[in-house]
Amino acid sequence: MMKNVLKFLEELAENNSKEWMDAHRDWYQNARSEFLELVEALLIEMVKLEPGLEPLKAKDCVFRQNRDIRFSSNKAPYKINMAALFAVEGKKSNMPGYYLHIQPGESFLAGGIWMPPPEVLKKIRQEIDYSGEEMLRIINEPSIHKRFGEIQGERLKTSPRDYNADHPYIDLLRLKSFIFTHTLSDKDITSQGLIGKIIDDFMLLKPFQDFLVKAVEDVETGEGLL
Template identity: 65%
Template sequence: MNKDTLSFLSALAENNSKEWMDANREWYQGTRKGFLETVEALLEELKKVEPGLAGLRPKDCVFRQNRDIRFSANKAPYKNNMGGYFSPGGKKSVGPGYYLHIQPGESFLAGGIWMPAAEELKKIRQEIDYAGEELKNIIGQPAFKSSFGEIHGERLKTSPRDYSTDHPHIDLLRLKSFVVTHSLTDEEVLSDGLVETCLGYYSKMEDFHAFLARAVDDAESGEGII
């Protein structure tokens, strides 16, 4: 990671226009290159424990800097962050993945599945119905809780269809996303140990990911996808 990445993103947030980006294209390209190098280092290490990542390249994992403003009231053309996502199916995978978000004062790493489609969400709920105690044990481990706290994501206000309000795992069944996060300080982001820090926390997500991957496995293979 370039040492001035956060400075660039701060400046971009204050001057979010094509004119400014054009005038600072070299600065952007330098920080982008540094971020890709960090993503490459993470990807190479993750491939050792996630064989499904073998065919991915860094550019397959990094999100575009340009925002899609077609249907947004916010017409700022660029994101004021940099993000990378590592999942066997690439950025469009329906299975769990690891995420790195770089933004001044708001950086974090994350893992899990964000807003799964209806078919995948149904399968995750079925797995919770069948083996919810297993998931509770995973997320209740002291090392997991101290690193990530609770699962984040929108929740239904009532019980999902086909599940009663007194279901023993109703709190998990109400979830619409299954994501855990850990904040990163600006100092951690710019340190030489960023990759090792991320890998350390990603390793604590392995059982969580295994549960989610098992739930959506047949969806990932193409069965039943809408």
């Protein structure tokens, strides 16, 4: 599983040009199809964990291979990974979700919410203010801590507006993203048990996801997100 995807991405990283991609279009389509099949299989299992994902198809979750180079000094036209976001509204979502990133030697999975827009971040901070003890209990749960380590995310250098520096949960309130990640080796990616491993890790993150969803679920619709 995924050996062809890893090999394609390895070659793409060494030959990141439109000319190379045009000459290897069939290989790209084959590798992308394999990744879409993986994502579709994961979705079948993910719906059991998060029923709100049921309307999604694999193509709704998988990111484009083309890079947006308009405002980047790096003009390489293609991403050298394949990635998918499992969240309501799929890859376009600004809400909590589960993420899979495949790249030779740099694969990982993650859960949480990355750089949410201001209105969503405000809701998360409000929930931490009200229920910070619950969040601490979740993120320090031994199985999560053993598998994912510490919660990750860029932090403000000072206290966010409306919160004092001596707030009991100030370390969490200073976060601008709320993410757990776990690396996946190339051996993991090519193993027969890949789907089960990914689902097991996502299940560990379910309480963390639920906390974030509870915080932001009424930002857009007033209904549950996942």
